[in-house]
Amino acid sequence: MGFDFAALLGLFGLSGVFALIGLVLAAWMAWRIVEKAGLPGWLGLGSILLTLTAVGTIVPLILLWIFAFMRWPRDDETPVVALPGQPPAPPARPGMLPPPTQALGDRRPWRLNGLLPTGGTVAIAVDGTVPAYLLTGAAAAQANELSVPDPSVGQPHARLLVAGGRLGLEDLGTPGGTLIDGARLLPEHGPRDISAARTVRLGSVELALSRS
């Protein structure tokens, strides 16, 4: 009986060690995740450590939902490509890499080529005569509209920005979604520099990016 009791205590001790390691790991990772979103890391650490208190796991769960749907400071940082008419990005702080806003020497027009799910092809030339274009699933009605005729493409779907030989892309929040080299672009990301990207996906249409 004494042996059984000792084994039981050992089991509790072992599970306690595992729980402690798990808690420390979770707190460390929460610190890093919250910092990547632009919030102070101690907020993540604190929310995990709340599980040790009487409020249990309910409060951290509520905080997880708040974190998922709140506006992150990262989303408010200077976009990579400046919108037309807006002031240029401020200089980088000391010790940081400057944002890639330098103009490119290559001024050839950009091309977006792809296949439509219906079997047709789409070829778009972006020559930069207009600083911003709207990518739309409808027929182009104005000079700044570029048509990608597919039902999965919104009307409009995304904004293309041309500045200094660079190309930027901004999602306008349509259900079809926008991906840059497989990574999802959301409206809260703002305009992103896609000059070095290879593919852009609008809804179910994949477009290869090149210069002609």
Next chain:
Amino acid sequence: MSFLVWLIGLGSLVVFGIIAVHLLVALVLIIPTWRICTRAGFSGALSLFHLVPLIGLFIVMAILAFSDWPAGEARPRRP
């Protein structure tokens, strides 16, 4: 024999209950994590790791914490 059947039935009910509670808890975690993953630039399907008992949460957190976010990260704060 009837006791054995009763025991098996009770066991099945308990297992069903455990699975149902696990799925419910996983769902409560999957929804916000899906949103966090997509905002970070990852596939939202990563959040389905919450369905893995015990270590699923740690897998998702490790991916988010230790890999570069495709959609960009906040600049480091000043010390």
